[in-house]
Amino acid sequence: MSYSVELSDDATLRLLTERDIGPVLDAYKRNREHLAPWDPARADSFFTTTEQTRILTGQIGQLEAGAGYPLVIVNGATVIGRVTLSGIVRGPFQSASIGYWVDKEHTGQGLASAALRSVVQHCLEDLGLHRIEAGTLLHNLGSQKVLSKAGFAPIGIAEKYLKIAGTWQDHLLFQRILSQ
Structure with a gap:
């Protein structure tokens, strides 16, 4: 399985x-403060090789399992x-959730928008998904703009x-219907 798309020159x-x-x-260590307002509270163990190996190996296993x-x-x-993309459900649902983040030194360069557009196209053409959902904190206007640019609508x-950040928080939910 392979997937690689140039988002920009670099x-x-x-x-x-x-x-x-x-x-x-x-990247997580470099962006710990940058991501803290938007992520679950992270224990110090999250920022270790042992924990990242466990998490990322699990994500690779989810890829292999579809x-x-x-x-x-x-x-x-x-x-x-x-x-x-997580929580991919097949059968009559054909849906997944999407989450994303960009390094603090690379925000505002259109990378998240380009990445989401690419993934949406891949979900439609190659993964056969019908729907993708996402959620943002109510005050995360930047992320809401990224989703809107990628054709997601608030629901x-x-x-x-x-x-998030140690507190149960309300989210604005979005979806993108890929097929009719």
Whole structure:
């Protein structure tokens, strides 16, 4: 299985591999404060090779089982973002959830928008999905803009949807219908 797309002159979106464990860990360490308001509270153990190996090996296993699609945005060997399809459900649902983030030094360059557009196209043409969903914190206007640019539409508010930064927080839910 392979997937690789040039997002810009210096950024590529590709499938996560085991060789990315160190670079992903470095990216999380570099972006710990940047991501903290948007992520679950992270224990110090999250920022260790042992824990990232466990998490990323699990994501690769989900890829192999068809239940997930973990991607990295890279500049050379440096991970500068992630896009992950998770909870892929087949049968009559044909749906998945998507999450993403971009390195603090690379925000505002259109990488998240380009990555989402590419993944949406791949989901339609190659993965055969009907629907992708995403959620953002109500005040995450940047992420909402990225989703809108990728053709996602808001579908409602989920109260106390995820525990982010240590608090159960409301989320604005979005979806993108890929086929009619």
